Amino acid sequence: MEKIRVALIGNPNVGKSQIFNNLTGGKAHVGNWPGKTVEKKEGTCVHKGAEMHITDLPGTYSLTAHSIDELIARNYIVEEKPDIVIDIVDASNLERNLYLTLQLLELEANIVIALNKWDVAKDLGYEINVEELSKLLGVPVVPTIATKNIGMEELKNAVIGAAKAKEKRRELIISYGKPFDDIILKIASIVQKDKELSGKYPVRWLAIKLLEADEEVLKLIDRSLCKEEVMRQLSEAKKILEEDMETALAEKRYTIIGEVILPKVLIGAKPLTLTDMLDKAFLSKHLGIAIFLALWWALFRFTFDVSRPFSDLIGMLFSKLGEIASTCISNPQLASFIADGIFGGLGAVLTFLPPIFFLFLGLALLEDSGYLARAAFVMDRIMYKLGLHGRSFIPMLIGFGCNVPAVMATRTIDKEEDRILTTLVNPLMSCSARLPIYVLISSALLGSYAAAGVYSMYVLGIVLAILMALLFRRTIPYFKGKPSPLILELPLYAIPTVKSTLIHMWERGRLFLRKAGTIIFLGIIAVWFLSNYPWEAVHQGDKVMLENSYLAILGKFIEPVLHPLSFNWMAAAALLFGFIAKEIVVGTFATFFGLREEAGRELSEALRSAGVFTPVTGLAFMAFSLIYTPCIATVGVIYKETGSWKWTIFTVSYELILAYVVALMIVTFGRLIGFA
Amino acid sequence: MKRKVENRWIVIYAVVLGIIYIIFGAAEFVLGICNLFSLMGNAGFIEVIPADIFGGFAALVIGSTYLSALSLLKGLRESLGYILVGLFLSVVYGAIYLLIVCADGFGILLTSLEGEAWTWEWLTRGSAGSGLLRPEIWLFFMSLPLAYLTLRKTERRGLNMPKSRESL
Numbered sequence: 087m088e089k090i091r092v093a094l095i096g097n098p099n100v101g102k103s104q105i106f107n108n109l110t111g112g113k114a115h116v117g118n119w120p121g122k123t124v125e126k127k128e129g130t131c132v133h134k135g136a137e138m139h140i141t142d143l144p145g146t147y148s149l150t151a152h153s154i155d156e157l158i159a160r161n162y163i164v165e166e167k168p169d170i171v172i173d174i175v176d177a178s179n180l181e182r183n184l185y186l187t188l189q190l191l192e193l194e195a196n197i198v199i200a201l202n203k204w205d206v207a208k209d210l211g212y213e214i215n216v217e218e219l220s221k222l223l224g225v226p227v228v229p230t231i232a233t234k235n236i237g238m239e240e241l242k243n244a245v246i247g248a249a250k251a252k253e254k255r256r257e258l259i260i261s262y263g264k265p266f267d268d269i270i271l272k273i274a275s276i277v278q279k280d281k282e283l284s285g286k287y288p289v290r291w292l293a294i295k296l297l298e299a300d301e302e303v304l305k306l307i308d309r310s311l312c313k314e315e316v317m318r319q320l321s322e323a324k325k326i327l328e329e330d331m332e333t334a335l336a337e338k339r340y341t342i343i344g345e346v347i348l349p350k351v352l353i354g355a356k357p358l359t360l361t362d363m364l365d366k367a368f369l370s371k372h373l374g375i376a377i378f379l380a381l382w383w384a385l386f387r388f389t390f391d392v393s394r395p396f397s398d399l400i401g402m403l404f405s406k407l408g409e410i411a412s413t414c415i416s417n418p419q420l421a422s423f424i425a426d427g428i429f430g431g432l433g434a435v436l437t438f439l440p441p442i443f444f445l446f447l448g449l450a451l452l453e454d455s456g457y458l459a460r461a462a463f464v465m466d467r468i469m470y471k472l473g474l475h476g477r478s479f480i481p482m483l484i485g486f487g488c489n490v491p492a493v494m495a496t497r498t499i500d501k502e503e504d505r506i507l508t509t510l511v512n513p514l515m516s517c518s519a520r521l522p523i524y525v526l527i528s529s530a531l532l533g534s535y536a537a538a539g540v541y542s543m544y545v546l547g548i549v550l551a552i553l554m555a556l557l558f559r560r561t562i563p564y565f566k567g568k569p570s571p572l573i574l575e576l577p578l579y580a581i582p583t584v585k586s587t588l589i590h591m592w593e594r595g596r597l598f599l600r601k602a603g604t605i606i607f608l609g610i611i612a613v614w615f616l617s618n619y620p621w622e623a624v625h626q627g628d629k630v631m632l633e634n635s636y637l638a639i640l641g642k643f644i645e646p647v648l649h650p651l652s653f654n655w656m657a658a659a660a661l662l663f664g665f666i667a668k669e670i671v672v673g674t675f676a677t678f679f680g681l682r683e684e685a686g687r688e689l690s691e692a693l694r695s696a697g698v699f700t701p702v703t704g705l706a707f708m709a710f711s712l713i714y715t716p717c718i719a720t721v722g723v724i725y726k727e728t729g730s731w732k733w734t735i736f737t738v739s740y741e742l743i744l745a746y747v748v749a750l751m752i753v754t755f756g757r758l759i760g761f762a
Numbered sequence: 763m764k765r766k767v768e769n770r771w772i773v774i775y776a777v778v779l780g781i782i783y784i785i786f787g788a789a790e791f792v793l794g795i796c797n798l799f800s801l802m803g804n805a806g807f808i809e810v811i812p813a814d815i816f817g818g819f820a821a822l823v824i825g826s827t828y829l830s831a832l833s834l835l836k837g838l839r840e841s842l843g844y845i846l847v848g849l850f851l852s853v854v855y856g857a858i859y860l861l862i863v864c865a866d867g868f869g870i871l872l873t874s875l876e877g878e879a880w881t882w883e884w885l886t887r888g889s890a891g892s893g894l895l896r897p898e899i900w901l902f903f904m905s906l907p908l909a910y911l912t913l914r915k916t917e918r919r920g921l922n923m924p925k926s927r928e929s930l
């Protein structure tokens with residue numbers, strides 16, 4: 087019986103697993119790729135007297151060496167040399183999927199294209215000339231609908247046919263135009279001289295990869311006798327081309343697809359979808375970022391202004407509970423503990439529950455509609471230029487909710503340097519725990535500019551994250567070089583459902599609730615104890631002498647360090663407790679003012695009337711809170727993700743210094759332009 | 763999906779809306795800047811147009827998005843996206859400011875329950891600046907005929923818009 091070794095490859099979500107199951111009857115041997123934790127699936131299929139041994143390769147958009155999935159797929163094709171590679175192409179998204187096809191052709195793989203999701207493409211109005219596509223690429227093309235098991239027999243026939251006609255297959259050379267083709271040819275002719283290399287790998291592919299500065303291929307050349315000659319040629323090429331060649335060649339491939347292949351393959355005009363039309367504006371070079379900022383501002387008005395009466399309502403509720411507790415409990419220490427410590431402190435923190443849930447509701451709507459992925463794409467243009475990986479934007483966005491899952495989300499970034507760099511700057515993204523501080527300070531001191539004050543903190547966080555990334559990229563040798571390019575799948579726009587939006591909102595918001603019930607609660611009790619004891623020294627008759635408390639002693643101890651920023655001992659103590667969790671900062675102020683009856687708005691009024699801050703020092707305090715270490719949990723997760731105390735201590739230290747410097751700049755500049 | 767669009771009136775309407783948004787946006791932005799450097803509070807010398815830097819910026823963005831629809835006249839069908847996104851932003855901002863006015867009313871109701879006097883001032887002055895008089899609110903209502911025109915002149919055959927992500 088003839089044996090054919092078949093590899094299945096395709097972009098993620100093209101129906102690869104479905105086709106694998108259809109071909110193998112769902113019987114798969116599941117293991118891991120050697121030395122990796124990536125799943126490897128293998129199965130067999132007997133058809134017309136031939137036994138096909140099918141290997142399912144990891145889903146990948148390209149065959150660069152940026153991620154482990156891409157490397158596994160590429161190495162398998164290059165080193166194992168399967169008889170046939172079934173390239174599963176999403177017929178409803180030819181432009182993106184054919185990119186991988188072109189790379190497979192460069193690898194000189196013996197390809198059969200399964201044009202899957204044929205039904206979806208038809209529904210969208212695409213009319214594809216299959217014969218023309220087959221003729222242009224020089225490979226068999228079979229339309230399939232994997233979900234309905236349609237086209238599988240034809241696909242098996244095509245595989246057997248292609249395996250038999252292996253030697254007769256026309257070799258397709260993809261032209262990148264001048265001067266690329268000349269340079270590729272020169273490098274290929276040099277590599278050709280190394281018989282070991284040229285016997286194992288396609289020389290043109292090696293030349294292209296060398297131009298792209300592919301790390302794995304550079305390692306191969308490192309051991310070759312033709313190394314010096316290749317390097318000389320590469321440095322000459324760099325002088326001629328003066329651009330990032332990996333990006334330039336990727337753009338050329340997309341140009342070939344968009345201008346050469348698609349016009350011949352798509353019959354009639356390319357269908358215009360609502361997604362195409364919306365993307366015209368949302369992804370616009372000139373308007374994309376402005377629209378993103380406008381939507382972000384709308385989200386903040388929604389978060390800050392619409393949620394306010396709900397916060398007042400919670401404040402009123404805790405105020406009543408505090409009143410009841412202080413009336414019913416005769417022991418003054420216990421009454422103070424219940425009313426001031428628990429209802430006062432916790433109540434002050436929980437009044438910020440509405441803005442946090444409103445923020446997550448807005449974020450869930452943006453995410454479920456498909457816009458957030460576009461935001462990442464739009465921001466990539468800036469992020470790449472500033473030394474951050476485009477995919478860093480997703481952890482950054484998550485950072486607006488909580489830095490702990492955000493730091494964990496950096497795992498999606500393939501290159502270690504890019505990943506650690508994103509981890510280092512991620513805490514600068516303003517998490518929801520800091521929102522209560524901004525809301526409190528800005529509503530107390532910034533009047534009608536309160537929302538603008540909050541918004542500016544978020545913008546400051548983004549700007550600082552970018553600047554620090556740029557600085558680290560340029561100054562720390564470990565990060566030197568360029569980030570790897572972003573490949574992102576943009577989903578279709580969708581109308582978010584109420585259920586999924588509410589679920590997303592709840593999943594993120596409950597983190598705050600959980601923290602409120604544990605670490606914040608304990609922190610507030612600690613603050614209450616430190617601010618009320620020694621009891622006799624603090625409570626002298628009807629007077630409360632807070633300056634005699636342990637908390638005041640602690641605050642006054644730190645105060646000289648923060649004196650240049652005009653922060654008094656109250657602010658110093660609040661910042662100290664903010665190390666545990668940022669929410670405790672607000673609870674600390676509430677305890678200072680003994681606001682067992684009041685919360686939220688009244689706390690703002692108390693802060694304003696006590697003169698703890700001026701508008702300028704308030705803004706500086708907000709900036710300090712934004713920049714210095716978010717919380718103990720984030721520090722823990724940074725250590726876990728970087729696996730290094732060096733990077734963890736570095737993150738905490740640079741943030742403290744940066745917080746101090748930025749706050750000092752705000753205070754100094756404010757004074758220079760005449761604000762107190 | 764192929765869409766037939768009778769462009770002229772839609773583009774004219776979008777351009778007019780865009781110009782109005784830009785005028786009000788620029789005014790809000792400039793007033794906001796002036797206010798910031800004068801007394802760091804709301805001078806409020808023009809009742810209808812609030813001094814709002816970021817709100818003004820957003821209105822400028824909406825106006826620019828509408829104006830970008832001019833490329834529809836060159837036959838670029840996908841430029842209809844500018845009108846759709848302009849409409850989307852108009853709706854978002856109109857709805858946000860209306861919600862803010864409602865939230866102000868709710869806040870006044872709560873304070874009145876605590877014994878403070880009830881007032882109707884929140885309808886014309888509050889967190890949204892000039893309350894219901896805020897330009898973005900009535901510009902939102904002015905955008906509704908454009909939404910109607912755009913949808914009426916557009917064939918919705920094969921609209922590529924799933925109801926939810928789950929249905930994809």
